[in-house]
Amino acid sequence: MAEEVKLYGTWVSPFSRRIELALKLKGVPFEYIGVDLSNKSPELLKYNPIHKKIPVLVHNGKSIVESLIILEYIDDTWKNNPILPRDPHQRAVARFWAKFIDEKLLATGMKASLAEGKEKELLNEEILEQMKLLENELNGKDFFGGEAIGLVDIVATVVAFWFPVSHEVLGVEVITQEKFPVLLKWIGKLQEIDVVSQSRPPREKHVAHVRARMEGLNSGSK
Known part of the structure; x- marks a missing residue:
């Protein structure tokens, strides 16, 4: 069946x-x-x-x-192509970073998108600090999962593809060679994987959606 x-x-x-x-x-x-x-x-x-x-x-x-x-x-x-390590400690570490992305980095990003003035500046600084922690965790590896894409890489696609679209609409560039060379290299490797490209929103449609959403937020706050 x-x-x-x-x-x-x-x-x-x-x-x-x-x-x-x-x-x-x-x-x-x-x-x-x-x-x-x-x-x-x-x-x-x-x-x-x-x-x-x-x-x-x-x-x-x-x-x-x-x-x-x-x-x-x-x-x-489905046991083939495992996305979590078998070693218990490595599994725990992967779970930690996956939760860090969702509960810290994404949460701070959401707050920053709604904040204004000094609060927004402080939250943007916090995002950069959190991304630096991710950069350090990835340093020396092709992927967070090691040689192949794993749980943290899958969760961190939000950093690779959603964050840059939001930043483009805002007119800022955050993931640069100067600030985050390791993350930038990792994004390049992700883009070489066909199923990754198939599992992200079409870029132009995504940019238009975020732009319309931000314009709606701005008009509502005036």
Whole structure:
């Protein structure tokens, strides 16, 4: 009997895109179902009744939610092309950095996008400090996972592809050769992997979306 795998997500979400990438790295066939978060479907509410958010992975009728949990579920279920190390300490380290990206770096980025004046300056400095920690962790390696893409690389695609789009719209360049040579080299290596390119939003569409969103925020704050 064929396995049924469905992914509920949105095209611009780094959280659902990371699940798409993990499934593609594993070679798992799946059905992608786009969700309109302004008009949530009965299916989404059925499969994620508590948070009512994407991504949701449905495997043979059973739902798994929260992207970091889904990534571990995928790795536990399909053993080929592992995305988490087997060594317990290395697994713990990978989990730490994945949570750091979501709970520290992304959270600070969200605050900075809504802040103004001195608060915004301080938050932007904090983002640079947090990215420097990532740079140091990656130093000496091709990928956070070592020689191959792993959990932290998948989660950090938000830094590789979502951050630069936001910075382009804002008219600033953050990930430069001068500031972050290791991260910049890593982004280049990621772009050479076909499934990575397939699992990110189309750049022009992404830029237009972020620009429209930021213009909406700015007009609402006047």
